Amino acid sequence: MRTPVAELFQTPYSLSFESAGNARFAVYNPANGAFLADVPDAGAAETSAAIARAYAAFPAWAATPAIERANLLRRVAALMIDRREQLATVMTLEQGKPLSEARGEIAYAASFFTWFAGEAERVYGQLIPASVAGKRLMVLQQPVGVCALITPWNFPTAMLTRKLGAALAAGCTAVCKPAEQTPLSALELEKLFIEAGAPAGIVTVLPASDPRPFADTIFADERVRKISFTGSTEIGKLLIRRSADSVKRISVELGGNAPFIVFDDSNLDAAVSGAIASKFRNAGQTCVCANRIFVQRGIYQRFAQTFSARVAQLRVGDGMQDGNEIGPLIDDPAAEKVAQHVADATDNGARVLVGGSTLAENKRFWMPTVLADARADMLVAREETFGPVAPLIPFEHETEVIGMANNSSYGLAAYVFTQNISRAWRMAEGLEYGIVGMNDGMPSTAQAPFGGVKQSGIGREGGPQGIAEYLNVKYVSWGVE
Ligand code: NAP
Numbered sequence: 001m002r003t004p005v006a007e008l009f010q011t012p013y014s015l016s017f018e019s020a021g022n023a024r025f026a027v028y029n030p031a032n033g034a035f036l037a038d039v040p041d042a043g044a045a046e047t048s049a050a051i052a053r054a055y056a057a058f059p060a061w062a063a064t065p066a067i068e069r070a071n072l073l074r075r076v077a078a079l080m081i082d083r084r085e086q087l088a089t090v091m092t093l094e095q096g097k098p099l100s101e102a103r104g105e106i107a108y109a110a111s112f113f114t115w116f117a118g119e120a121e122r123v124y125g126q127l128i129p130a131s132v133a134g135k136r137l138m139v140l141q142q143p144v145g146v147c148a149l150i151t152p153w154n155f156p157t158a159m160l161t162r163k164l165g166a167a168l169a170a171g172c173t174a175v176c177k178p179a180e181q182t183p184l185s186a187l188e189l190e191k192l193f194i195e196a197g198a199p200a201g202i203v204t205v206l207p208a209s210d211p212r213p214f215a216d217t218i219f220a221d222e223r224v225r226k227i228s229f230t231g232s233t234e235i236g237k238l239l240i241r242r243s244a245d246s247v248k249r250i251s252v253e254l255g256g257n258a259p260f261i262v263f264d265d266s267n268l269d270a271a272v273s274g275a276i277a278s279k280f281r282n283a284g285q286t287c288v289c290a291n292r293i294f295v296q297r298g299i300y301q302r303f304a305q306t307f308s309a310r311v312a313q314l315r316v317g318d319g320m321q322d323g324n325e326i327g328p329l330i331d332d333p334a335a336e337k338v339a340q341h342v343a344d345a346t347d348n349g350a351r352v353l354v355g356g357s358t359l360a361e362n363k364r365f366w367m368p369t370v371l372a373d374a375r376a377d378m379l380v381a382r383e384e385t386f387g388p389v390a391p392l393i394p395f396e397h398e399t400e401v402i403g404m405a406n407n408s409s410y411g412l413a414a415y416v417f418t419q420n421i422s423r424a425w426r427m428a429e430g431l432e433y434g435i436v437g438m439n440d441g442m443p444s445t446a447q448a449p450f451g452g453v454k455q456s457g458i459g460r461e462g463g464p465q466g467i468a469e470y471l472n473v474k475y476v477s478w479g480v481e
Pocket of ligand 1: 150151152153154155159177178179180181208209210211212215230231232233235236238253254255256286287288384412452456457
């Protein structure tokens with residue numbers, strides 16, 4: 001049963017603790033500009049208070065048996081699935097993605113809690129054989145402490161649970177700053193922690209209209225021991241620089257420029273479906289979405305035709321309406337960036353096969369667009385477009401396409417479609433990327449390590465690696481008589 005929209009926002013949103021500040025900011029629906037709700041606007045004082053709460057909660061939470069920490073995560077995951085319809089509705093309203101995708105994101109987000117609940121119970125130590133008789137060498141893994149988690153607007157729930165699941169499973173406590181455009185999903189998640197009986201202070205969500213007071217406070221405060229950030233490479237670099245002064249641990253999941261490579265010997269239908277899934281999910285606003293589609297000459301015409309026919313059928317419109325598959329872009333600058341990329345491509349010889357413009361009545365809705373005869377030197381191939389635009393770039397040989405694919409300062413996700421096993425191996429090994437989807441357009445899953453190389457980031461989320469980001473390794477050397 002879908003909750004009527006008006007009922008969703010009847011209770012005013014508040015911080016989970018008493019605070020003197022009464023500043024608030026408004027959240028709007030990107031599909032139509034409608035006001036949705038206002039939320040507390042956390043500044044330096046609120047951030048400091050939340051850190052103090054997280055710091056006070058840390059010793060008891062770290063000492064809580066892993067099975068109990070795991071059980072809290074499982075309870076919240078179950079609540080998320082139980083409230084999926086309501087949570088998905090909030091997400092679609094504030095972020096714009098189609099409701100079916102929002103439902104998918106809630107399930108995906110909950111899966112991080114389930115996965116990390118299991119990992120909490122598998123944080124093992126180690127005994128190392130010593131080189132002398134009177135010694136025993138032991139390794140402990142301990143939670144790093146208070147963590148500051150900063151997340152973007154494109155996956156408002158999953159980007160948070162991917163960090164928070166790992167942090168809480170490890171025994172850390174967290175202060176969380178969601179993106180200004182999508183704080184409601186994070187606040188809804190925080191409510192579920194309270195409902196599930198989470199100890200006060202282990203999770204605090206701090207919406208903010210200006211991220212800088214939050215950032216200044218977490219960097220200045222010695223009690224914050226770890227920062228985890230997902231967002232743009234530009235801000236990621238800034239945070240890495242800032243972490244130097246207090247030598248805080250930092251993980252950053254940043255931008256991408258994913259190559260999607262289709263060889264002559266691929267299964268055409270699988271390649272087309274993979275490209276659609278990878279390119280058009282969330283209207284192309286995902287860090288792993290195909291940004292450059294390289295198609296080998298022998299299959300180029302057939303791929304362009306079949307792909308364009310499928311793309312032309314994608315329905316554009318408000319994500320709240322059933323059947324719509326492409327929602328609005330998050331804001332006007334995002335839509336302008338797409339316009340600039342398409343104009344640059346067509347001015348330089350690319351041909352529009354499908355789309356190429358916005359809906360006449362609302363310029364935030366970009367029609368899914370396919371550009372033929374694009375080239376690697378065009379803006380659309382050099383930069384992350386973050387919109388529903390698929391540039392097709394023809395190529396001749398495997399060595400040529402590996403070179404083109406790796407010719408990027410980013411290295412997050414890459415995709416390859418081929419049925420030649422040896423080629424698949426060569427490509428998997430040769431691509432300078434943290435994730436390779438081999439005949440798979442949707443590789444992200446909670447139990448696998450997600451993250452990039454080069455300027456796409458430092459660290460991994462999900463998988464067994466994800467929890468390691470929140471653990472300190474301590475070596476204890478014992479003299480034994
Ligand atoms: P963004 O502008 O970097 O913002 C991300 C988060 O950082 C937001 O919460 C933002 O707050 C905050 N922020 C901005 N300036 C800050 C500062 N000076 N100090 C501390 N925090 C600051 O990125 P975005 O435009 O929201 O997200 C899109 C980008 O994220 C794309 O490049 C995409 O590829 C990347 N992304 C990467 C992954 C991954 O896993 N690698 C996943 C999803 C997205 P405000 O909202 O208040 O500005």
